[in-house]
Amino acid sequence: MTNDNSGDVRLSGMSKTYGSFTAVHPLDLTVPQGSFFALLGASGCGKTTTLRMIAGLEEPTSGNVSLGDQDVTNLPPYKRPVNTVFQSYALFPHLDIFENVAFGLRRRGIKSVKKQVGEMLDLVQLGEQARKKPHQLSGGQQQRVAVARALINHPKVLLLDEPLGALDLKLRRQMQLELKRIQTEVGITFIHVTHDQEEAMTMADTVAVMNAGRVEQLGSPADLYENPQTTFVANFLGTSNLIEAEVDTKSGDEIVLRAGGGKLSLPAARCSAPTTTGGKVLVGVRPEKISLTHAEDAGGIPEDRNRITGKIADSSFIGVSTQYVIDSPVCPEFEVYAQNIDRDARLVPGAEVVLHWSPAHTFGLDATQDIDAGVETVGEEASA
Amino acid sequence: MTTVTEAPPPLAPTPQKKPPRRRGRLTPYWLLLPGILWLLLFFALPMVYQASTSVQTGSLEEGYKVTWHFATYWDAISEYWPQFLRSVLYAGTATALCLLLGYPLAYLIAFRAGRWRNLILILVIAPFFTSFLIRTLAWKTILADGGPVVGALNSLHLLDVTSWLGLTAGDRVLATPLAVVCGLTYNFLPFMILPLYTSLERIDGRLHEAANDLYAKPFTTFRKVTFPLSMPGVVSGTLLTFIPASGDYVNADLLGSTDTRMVGNVIQGQFLRVLDYPTAAALSFILMAAILIIVTLYIRKSGTEDLV
Numbered sequence: 001m002t003n004d005n006s007g008d009v010r011l012s013g014m015s016k017t018y019g020s021f022t023a024v025h026p027l028d029l030t031v032p033q034g035s036f037f038a039l040l041g042a043s044g045c046g047k048t049t050t051l052r053m054i055a056g057l058e059e060p061t062s063g064n065v066s067l068g069d070q071d072v073t074n075l076p077p078y079k080r081p082v083n084t085v086f087q088s089y090a091l092f093p094h095l096d097i098f099e100n101v102a103f104g105l106r107r108r109g110i111k112s113v114k115k116q117v118g119e120m121l122d123l124v125q126l127g128e129q130a131r132k133k134p135h136q137l138s139g140g141q142q143q144r145v146a147v148a149r150a151l152i153n154h155p156k157v158l159l160l161d162e163p164l165g166a167l168d169l170k171l172r173r174q175m176q177l178e179l180k181r182i183q184t185e186v187g188i189t190f191i192h193v194t195h196d197q198e199e200a201m202t203m204a205d206t207v208a209v210m211n212a213g214r215v216e217q218l219g220s221p222a223d224l225y226e227n228p229q230t231t232f233v234a235n236f237l238g239t240s241n242l243i244e245a246e247v248d249t250k251s252g253d254e255i256v257l258r259a260g261g262g263k264l265s266l267p268a269a270r271c272s273a274p275t276t277t278g279g280k281v282l283v284g285v286r287p288e289k290i291s292l293t294h295a296e297d298a299g300g301i302p303e304d305r306n307r308i309t310g311k312i313a314d315s316s317f318i319g320v321s322t323q324y325v326i327d328s329p330v331c332p333e334f335e336v337y338a339q340n341i342d343r344d345a346r347l348v349p350g351a352e353v354v355l356h357w358s359p360a361h362t363f364g365l366d367a368t369q370d371i372d373a374g375v376e377t378v379g380e381e382a383s384a
Numbered sequence: 385m386t387t388v389t390e391a392p393p394p395l396a397p398t399p400q401k402k403p404p405r406r407r408g409r410l411t412p413y414w415l416l417l418p419g420i421l422w423l424l425l426f427f428a429l430p431m432v433y434q435a436s437t438s439v440q441t442g443s444l445e446e447g448y449k450v451t452w453h454f455a456t457y458w459d460a461i462s463e464y465w466p467q468f469l470r471s472v473l474y475a476g477t478a479t480a481l482c483l484l485l486g487y488p489l490a491y492l493i494a495f496r497a498g499r500w501r502n503l504i505l506i507l508v509i510a511p512f513f514t515s516f517l518i519r520t521l522a523w524k525t526i527l528a529d530g531g532p533v534v535g536a537l538n539s540l541h542l543l544d545v546t547s548w549l550g551l552t553a554g555d556r557v558l559a560t561p562l563a564v565v566c567g568l569t570y571n572f573l574p575f576m577i578l579p580l581y582t583s584l585e586r587i588d589g590r591l592h593e594a595a596n597d598l599y600a601k602p603f604t605t606f607r608k609v610t611f612p613l614s615m616p617g618v619v620s621g622t623l624l625t626f627i628p629a630s631g632d633y634v635n636a637d638l639l640g641s642t643d644t645r646m647v648g649n650v651i652q653g654q655f656l657r658v659l660d661y662p663t664a665a666a667l668s669f670i671l672m673a674a675i676l677i678i679v680t681l682y683i684r685k686s687g688t689e690d691l692v
Contacts, residue, residue, distance in 0.1 A: 076596070077596040078596050078599045079599075084594070086590055092591060092595075093591075093613070094615075103598050149598070150598075153599070
């Protein structure tokens with residue numbers, strides 16, 4: 001598979017505008033053959049438009065789409081070796097499951113489809129349902145038919161447009177694993193569009209976070225989570241605590257920052273912002289990296305850790321962990337997730353605490369950005 | 385699962401709930417009543433009356449009596465079968481023409497018209513603001529001998545072709561089968577377009593995209609996805625056109641001649657001029673039965689009950 005690049009998807013300078021609205025800004029992106037790639041973003045960020053341009057259902061305003069070495073920009077969808085799993089599945093209501101799955105094969109003039117369709121239906125565990133109509137199946141079954149109908153054509157690339165959006169949580173989890181299994185089995189390039197960050201992180205090898213028609217950051221799920229480059233990524237993927245700080249000193253690969261009254265240390269390699277002494281930087285840390293110690297025990301905290309003092313404003317026990325909201329002078333709502341291993345009974349709302357974490361878990365972002373970018377969108381999606 | 389064997393505790397509230405439920409159960413019948421009365425009064429009763437008329441014998445002077453004279457039916461068929469055949473042929477041709485003309489227009493309105501959609505729909509219905517009779521008379525002028533339409537057809541030598549097919553006679557269009565079929569097509573076209581539009585408009589556009597994505601060229605997409613999904617519209621449109629067209633007599637009367645008489649003209653003549661009520665009633669029933677049989681066969685064949 002390493003020397004076959006016929007399933008590479010290359011977008012160069014591809015953009016889409018509708019009148020004065022730019023849905024996708026000129027985009028350069030390469031998705032290597034055989035990878036499971038996720039386009040992640042809130043609704044309206046341009047991820048579906050990007051997918052539709054790869055499928056040929058939407059014409060780019062500028063730029064090119066290539067599959068392997070072939071430029072497909074001007075090919076109609078029925079000539080592209082690409083298949084799509086639509087958000088609403090778009091199964092043909094007048095055809096039974098068998099004919100839905102056989103549709104692509106028949107259009108390419110393949111006569112004996114019986115064996116292939118049978119095998120494909122077995123792969124998605126729907127062999128028994130072959131003669132049913134789509135409306136007789138459950139949502140999860142319809143979703144599997146949609147996947148089978150696309151995969152049977154052995155496309156170079158499979159495009160998935162929020163295919164799990166209509167399923168309930170439990171089924172969604174199950175289908176995530178199922179899709180991942182199928183992808184590993186068939187080795188086809190998958191491009192998966194989703195607004196669910198957890199779904200993107202569980203399934204994809206590489207995630208591109210999109211915001212307002214641009215790719216904000218691209219990388220492996222762990223890389224995006226640990227080293228966000230923008231406030232949007234920091235807030236959209238999981239939760240981040242962001243503190244406004246001022247550069248105090250720079251020495252080698254360590255930057256010392258002033259925030260409130262205290263000092264924080266940040267490895268220079270983990271700072272994506274330009275740092276000049278006296279300049280502003282946003283310092284971030286993930287809630288689960290932070291340890292919480294009652295103020296009375298503050299003496300026991302090792303010297304080399306970043307620390308902030310505050311007061312517990314709220315705590316919620318959720319089984320595996322307890323989530324605290326800390327009111328601190330540098331940040332009014334500091335979030336801390338503590339594993340429930342040895343619970344300190346003194347950590348209740350109102351208690352004075354010290355938050356501390358390893359400087360290696362600190363990241364620095366450009367302070368000119370909106371500190372809340374990506375926050376509201378997460379809330380909207382969760383309530384939707 | 386032990387709870388099943390226990391006596392259900394909330395026994396007391398059930399009697400309280402009963403009265404509103406009983407009243408609710410009768411509501412549908414109350415709602416049905418006006419419709420049923422209407423049907424009885426204006427459909428069932430006249431039908432019974434006509435049925436009895438069709439088996440009466442007698443004359444205007446002596447009065448008619450029910451003598452169960454079923455021979456009237458056989459006499460009617462053997463005498464007027466050409467008119468029956470003509471009715472089915474003309475109505476069938478007009479229906480086919482309506483489908484050919486109406487489908488592209490309905491397709492255009494449903495998928496391509498954009499903001500013009502409502503305007504075009506209004507234009508489709510606009511002819512109804514004029515009386516059926518006036519519109520048909522207008523066609524008399526349009527197809528008049530020596531008029532621009534006939535002149536154009538003549539200079540293109542199309543009338544030679546239609547004459548050869550037996551649709552027109554000489555260099556006339558008026559008073560020929562072609563004129564009657566034209567009138568029927570024109571008058572019933574909206575009844576074809578509207579149901580077609582409704583069923584095309586309901587088709588999810590993503591199905592076209594899905595077909596396209598699955599290697600179907602635009603025409604294949606139409607053949608394999610759009611057309612089958614519009615079958616309910618095709619069936620209801622053809623029925624709404626064919627049924628009234630086969631009973632119509634105005635078009636044959638105004639645009640045709642004695643050679644283009646349809647069964648509707650015969651019934652009208654028997655009722656209003658010859659005053660042979662039994663034959664007229666028998667002809668009406670035969671026409672109704674013929675249409676019922678044709679429609680049943682047609683619906684069976686098109687298999688619409690299988691569609692969503």
